[in-house]
Amino acid sequence: MAYRSAASRVIRHAFIIAVGLLMMYPVFWLLSSSFKPNQLIFSQPGLWPQKFTFENYAQGWQGLQGITFGRFFTNSAIISGMSVLGNIVTCSLAAFAFARLQFRFKRLWFSFMLVTIMLPYHVTLVPQYILYNEFKWINTFFPLIVPKWLATDSFFILLMIQFIRGIPSELDESATIDGCSSRQIYTRIILPLLVPALITTAIFTFIWTWDDFFSQMIYLSQPRLFTVQLGIRSMFDPTGESDWGALLAMSVLSLIPILTIFFSFQKYFVNGIATTGLK
Amino acid sequence: MERARKAVWRQNGTAYLFLLPWLVGFFCLTLGPMIGSFYLSLTKYNLLQPPKWLGLGNYNEIFTADDSFRHSLAVTFQYVVLSVPLRLVFALLVAMLLNKGIRALGIYRTVYYVPSLLGGSVAIAVVWRTIFDGDGLFNDFLGWFGLTGPSWISNPNYIAYTIVTLSVWQFGSAMVIFLAGLKQIPADLYEAAEVDGASKVRQMFRITLPLLSPVIFFNLVMTIIHSFQVFTPAYVIGDGRGGPIDSTLYYTLYLYLKGFSFFDMGYASALAWIMLVIIGAFTAIVFATSKYWVFYSDGKPGN
Numbered sequence: 001m002a003y004r005s006a007a008s009r010v011i012r013h014a015f016i017i018a019v020g021l022l023m024m025y026p027v028f029w030l031l032s033s034s035f036k037p038n039q040l041i042f043s044q045p046g047l048w049p050q051k052f053t054f055e056n057y058a059q060g061w062q063g064l065q066g067i068t069f070g071r072f073f074t075n076s077a078i079i080s081g082m083s084v085l086g087n088i089v090t091c092s093l094a095a096f097a098f099a100r101l102q103f104r105f106k107r108l109w110f111s112f113m114l115v116t117i118m119l120p121y122h123v124t125l126v127p128q129y130i131l132y133n134e135f136k137w138i139n140t141f142f143p144l145i146v147p148k149w150l151a152t153d154s155f156f157i158l159l160m161i162q163f164i165r166g167i168p169s170e171l172d173e174s175a176t177i178d179g180c181s182s183r184q185i186y187t188r189i190i191l192p193l194l195v196p197a198l199i200t201t202a203i204f205t206f207i208w209t210w211d212d213f214f215s216q217m218i219y220l221s222q223p224r225l226f227t228v229q230l231g232i233r234s235m236f237d238p239t240g241e242s243d244w245g246a247l248l249a250m251s252v253l254s255l256i257p258i259l260t261i262f263f264s265f266q267k268y269f270v271n272g273i274a275t276t277g278l279k
Numbered sequence: 280m281e282r283a284r285k286a287v288w289r290q291n292g293t294a295y296l297f298l299l300p301w302l303v304g305f306f307c308l309t310l311g312p313m314i315g316s317f318y319l320s321l322t323k324y325n326l327l328q329p330p331k332w333l334g335l336g337n338y339n340e341i342f343t344a345d346d347s348f349r350h351s352l353a354v355t356f357q358y359v360v361l362s363v364p365l366r367l368v369f370a371l372l373v374a375m376l377l378n379k380g381i382r383a384l385g386i387y388r389t390v391y392y393v394p395s396l397l398g399g400s401v402a403i404a405v406v407w408r409t410i411f412d413g414d415g416l417f418n419d420f421l422g423w424f425g426l427t428g429p430s431w432i433s434n435p436n437y438i439a440y441t442i443v444t445l446s447v448w449q450f451g452s453a454m455v456i457f458l459a460g461l462k463q464i465p466a467d468l469y470e471a472a473e474v475d476g477a478s479k480v481r482q483m484f485r486i487t488l489p490l491l492s493p494v495i496f497f498n499l500v501m502t503i504i505h506s507f508q509v510f511t512p513a514y515v516i517g518d519g520r521g522g523p524i525d526s527t528l529y530y531t532l533y534l535y536l537k538g539f540s541f542f543d544m545g546y547a548s549a550l551a552w553i554m555l556v557i558i559g560a561f562t563a564i565v566f567a568t569s570k571y572w573v574f575y576s577d578g579k580p581g582n
Contacts, residue, residue, distance in 0.1 A: 026403070030406045103295060124308065126316055126544050127312035130315070150303050150304025
């Protein structure tokens with residue numbers, strides 16, 4: 001019996017490890033190929049590069065039309081950073097109102113908020129584009145940042161509402177008796193206790209914004225405004241020859257911020273997905 | 280009396296102040312654009328000339344004369360039908376494997392989650408394209424078994440499978456949610472079943488799956504909604520215009536091309552509304568069937 005269960009445990013582990021390696025293979029391949037000389041990327045089998053080169057990175061960093069990847073990374077960082085800030089501030093404001101304050105038509109607004117979570121982005125896409133076009137915001141970062149400052153990611157509002165509901169309301173009540181205003185309750189009591197939910201929101205907003213390709217492609221067409229995703233896409237020529245080494249090197253770099261954030265905040269991350277069912 | 284009313288007003292005022300950014304966003308970026316998009320769907324509009332009223336003209340053309348619409352719908356359905364079950368089944372199986380008190384769970388969970396994290400990026404789409412290219416890694420792998428694979432990405436019959444594998448590869452996000460659900464199931468249920476001599480298979484169908492059904496339901500709805508909107512992989516792995524031979528002309532890509540390549544904003548809006556109705560219908564079907572297979576722990580089926 002004991003022998004059998006030990007054997008089955010070994011088999012299970014072997015299986016889990018094998019699948020895990022298979023899962024990571026494309027990522028390892030990307031990493032290893034980015035250090036291979038261009039002519040060896042597709043011809044040399046095996047992950048370990050026979051000849052190490054940093055040429056791809058130097059080459060790729062040149063970017064396009066004289067604009068380096070440094071610019072693209074800065075652009076992505078500005079857009080992602082501002083989006084994170086916007087979501088944290090405005091979603092928490094709305095969540096506080098829904099979770100703690102009484103006001104007229106609350107139920108109505110709340111149900112609207114829930115419905116918007118399910119709404120595909122594409123239904124509002126065209127009029128939004130027209131609106132931003134009217135504002136002369138095409139080829140600026142505004143269309144990518146402003147929505148986050150207007151709490152359009154309702155998902156995070158819901159996440160924060162759930163979290164606030166777990167904070168004892170006696171805290172607010174005693175603060176009210178002590179003469180605290182709603183604003184003070186929000187800034188002094190709720191916000192500090194909401195930090196784990198804020199971090200979850202921040203991480204996901206960052207990663208989704210960083211990875212987002214569709215809206216960046218629609219709103220940004222000048223190379224100096226390109227984000228990392230657009231930079232990579234434009235190095236890549238599906239019909240002809242791409243500079244594969246450079247392309248893969250920049251792809252590696254593009255994934256680093258995401259992985260760094262993931263590994264530094266893993267605890268929040270996994271709890272965040274598990275408790276709220278993100279994505 | 281007067282004072283009470285004032286207090287109510289002030290209370291409302293404060294609350295609406297907190298809600299203000301969301302309200303502005305809701306009216307200007309959601310509700311307004313929705314109305315606008317519905318209006319535009321009844322017009323012809325190219326951003327330059329004012330919208331020209333067509334009535335149901337766009338819808339009429341879409342349903343009766345647009346082969347690309349039908350094709351893009353078919354391609355998208357194929358993607359959803361293949362990718363959603365595969366992804367969820369993988370996620371569930373691996374979650375069950377990982378749930379058995381395995382040491383170093385954190386590491387495995389991380390390894391399985393990383394693809395979900397990276398999968399949406401252009402970088403991974405590029406990697407996928409090279410792996411499944413004619414002389415790519417995947418065919419090298421098949422070569423070990425003496426098989427010669429086709430060029431998975433330039434053959435219109437196969438490229439869809441390449442894109443599906445990419446989505447199945449990202450099963451980690453659903454898996455983490457399943458894992459959390461599995462952890463909620465009380466261990467004494469299994470112990471009791473063990474005492475009663477119930478087999479593992481029976482335990483799975485009588486305990487695990489029913490108790491996990493709310494989580495399965497949630498994952499199913501989210502994955503369906505998400506899958507209908509597939510874009511970046513299709514855009515990068517295909518040629519960005521739906522090729523080869525329209526095999527990657529997913530619905531959102533078609534909508535994008537109509538709206539932003541041909542600047543037929545009215546037509547694109549009509550496509551968006553049809554998409555909304557389709558996704559809504561699918562979600563409604565899943566919700567409607569849920570009362571037969573989703574069990575909530577308070578004993579009431581459905582909710």
